[in-house]
Amino acid sequence: KLATSIRDLQKHYVLKSEVVRALRGVSFDVPEGDYVAIMGPSGSGKSTLLNLLGCLDKPTSGSLLLGNDDIALMTDNELAEIRSRRIGFVFQSYNLIQQLTVVENIQVPLYYQGAMGSKQHRRSVELAQRVGLGDRLDHRPSQLSGGQQQRVAIARSLVNDPYFVLADEPTGNLDSVTTEEILTIFDELNDEGRTIILVTHEDDVAERAKRVVRLKDGKLHRDDVNSPAVRQA
Ligand code: ADP
């Protein structure tokens, strides 16, 4: 019921009276529980696709269904609502608020909904524990390693029970040991049924996904299922 369905998605930008066709008819489905890595050369449309999936922008044509909601038909206010309630974002640079503690950072998306009581606090503590930061609840980002900060960001992305977690190069700033730790968390979340969509240019990150969607010149170039043997290697 929370499937994402992309049909003939096109996105054109107008730049000095020139039309840039960033996405030129992309179609694919992301069923609930999928784990998709999006790859492709620079300029192939990955950021554009991520912006559309993240409800930060609207397609020029085609449809993008999040569950029953077609984002192409929504107002900017409706998009903002979906973005804050139904999509989890994880960034390469973590994007934590330095003045806030671990638990407070995890709660940030809930502020936009007004409700902020003991129930919300308990959920944030549980998510901190979930990502292995149960003993760091009152630490601030500057007191944490990069990997720990990314764990906070992952917990924050889950606090609204999103349609999917959208991750943009989530291990781009991490060494290989820490990358492995973060990918293990994604594996576990996906095993629990969470849908994950990440953009990466690293093959060993993409191998952990169930599926690799490759873009080229604004089109879907390949859509490959990773074999379980590869995923475990
Ligand atoms: P990728 O993330 O794969 O590098 P992008 O989605 O950023 O690809 O870009 C796809 C194409 O769209 C490129 O040709 C890029 O220059 C162009 N593009 C992206 N954003 C804009 C914009 N805001 N205005 C004009 N052209 C853009």
Ligand code: ADP
């Ligand atoms: P990068 O350094 O990888 O380009 P950005 O911070 O520019 O990272 O953001 C990458 C993507 O994250 C954007 O293309 C967009 O999809 C999403 N994004 C950026 N800012 C926001 C925001 N304020 N809220 C939600 N998503 C965002």
